[in-house]
Amino acid sequence: MGIQTPNGFNLDNSGKRIVVDPVTRIEGHMRVEVNVDADNVIRNAVSTGTMWRGIEVILKNRDPRDAWAFTERICGVCTGTHALTSVRAVENALGITIPENANSIRNLMQLALQVHDHVVHFYHLHALDWVDVVSALSADPRATSALAQSISSWPLSSPGYFKDLQTRLKKFVESGQLGPFKNGYWGSKAYKLPPEANLMAVAHYLEALDFQKEIVKIHTIFGGKNPHPNWLVGGVPCPINVDGTGAVGAINMERLNLISSIIDQLIQFNEQVYLPDVAAIGSFYKDWLYGGGLSGQSVLAYGDVPEHANDYSEKSLKLPRGAIINGNLSEVFPVDHTNPDEIQEFVVHSWYKYPDETKGLHPWDGITEPNYVLGPKAKGTKTAIEELDEGGKYSWIKAPRWKGHAMEVGPLARWVVGYAQNKAEFKDPVDKFLKDLNLPTSALFSTLGRTAARALESVWAGRQMRYFQDKLIANIKAGDSSTANVDKWKPESWPKEAKGVGFTEAPRGALAHWIKIKDTKIDNYQCVVPTTWNGSPRDPKGNIGAFEASLMNTPMVNPEQPLEILRTIHSFDPCLACSTHVMSPDGQELAKVKVR
């Protein structure tokens, strides 16, 4: 028995139900419930999450020029991306253009965030789904050194280095303070790396922790401060004064040189540590190609990183833009954010109320009215849900759809679109990565493929940073030091009513903000974030979202240790924006697993 979804999945909820709550090592709160069959293969998947939905209320009647500062606070990770999306939405609504330097600087900030997020995500939020820390303690440092030197020219690879690191790790583990390593299913058969590969990966975990703070300096320099850099409608807030000697906030040659040296370092880290590590880990998981979900079927990318200031056309955008549906990679459809029939949000399975829930609403006309009711088959109470009823409302996340299709967004979606468009800079690295592992193209559509696409994108982003840094310096040397356009800064110059949309490719996927301005104040503001796309519940037609689809048909070694679920969900880099709100009564138990 089972239900066939329009997007091609056969759901069967008759088997044992497994509840993972909360899914940890993500931003915010998320819960997954699956049913497994007698062989412990996942046959039904339900994902639910908290989601920040108050932004439209807070922003109503505020000055549009301040919206970025609020949206920057939605999330602890995507700060800059939300701010960038917001200033683009306001500029789009009011017809404000930005100078070339501002475009280059914004690209540099966005790409720096991309690299930072990808590196931190892989090493600190995702690697431990593939890497067994405890196994690293039994590695032979000499063999680890040989392994490291066989895959990369990265200098930190001597037997002594790995021996010291292993000693440090041992001390840390023996002190009982497992800290970031506390939450693992160490020893599970779902881990496939030999001890030496585990030790190498743990070494790079620590190196990445140390290195990530260098990347952040780029935001501090261009944004004036960090953790919450400044942004500006009409450009960027940092003046350029190349001859200056440290005027507060101004960009001078010394600072530009510092950024250049950080870019060199991150290119090296990407190419000598991050990508080789993902390939090495992948080589031990070649027979674990689950988790593809919607990635080989329906993917969506808005595109980002404009070559030319104010040109957001597909041609100008260096990250791919387009939609692929029904697995037909030979056709990439154009995407129009302003078309009311393209992007729509549904709430039939979300805890909100629409006048007519069989229909979706375009974000410009979005409504956010909470309606927290459980389906008739839910078990437990509203404050302590034991089991969700996916036949009713079951998530705080709305269900966005593109022309009615559930879509996957994120690095893999971007790379699939770029691949389908036959762009060499996306196609060639994918082909090489797969060829080196002796895997077919279809292997890209998997959890491993999602993790690999992120690493390939980090490499790509590092090289793009070099390009835009050189472009910025050349433009400044040619005499252009303009960073902001204040022609339409004053509200008196605005129309009585305006509406606009801003979009970016956040590290975790397509992000857009829709704004309506009336009498110089914000009248409506809606964000559709990447995790809304990926983590969406079912829609009125019964299509399942990307998280749910990705879990389908995955076999589990031991349902009480849901490592496979965490590995696949983490591969999306989920961000249930901003909610650090831990709902379970014993937050420190972290992943609570219940088998029913």
Add this chain to the structure above:
Amino acid sequence: MPTSSQDRILVLGIGNILWADEGFGVRVVEEFHRRYAVPDNVTILDGGTQGLYLVNYLEEADRLIVFDAIDYGLEPGELKLVRDDEVPRFTGAKKMSLHQTGFQEVISAADLLGRCPKHLVLIGCQPLDLEDWGGPLTAPVRDQIASAIDVACRILAEWGVAVSRRSVPLAGTERLLANDIDHANYEMRPA
């Protein structure tokens, strides 16, 4: 225990200002900075909900004071002071800080890098309301901002650090939060 003059001190507020009492920590450092000037070895930082991204600020500090909303089952608005070894243990033992996963990992990460501050102080406040998305601090929590600052000043004095009240009000551009998300303007949101 006076500090040696080289000791670097970080005064950090964490939390999400968009989520009612979750914003406590950030609002305290915002007000602290508005009221007091501090010597060069002291940094006042609005950490927001940055989690692991704060590790580099921690590892540069010898001593750390953190303000945060904590759920320790107290009366709403009650302050709780936790010191040194107790800080990570508390955040690790039961749900206490609302950013525990994030902040506990920050402490562990700094520790793993061998650069955790020698002295840790957590000044927590029991929240009343965390459900009001987009809402301001509730009265019992807002009323404790001044007391929390006083506690921090006492600890800084213990460490041999003198803070001085600003005689000239801090210019808007020098404040920690601007663009309408500063405490006064944020709370003026229409009902």
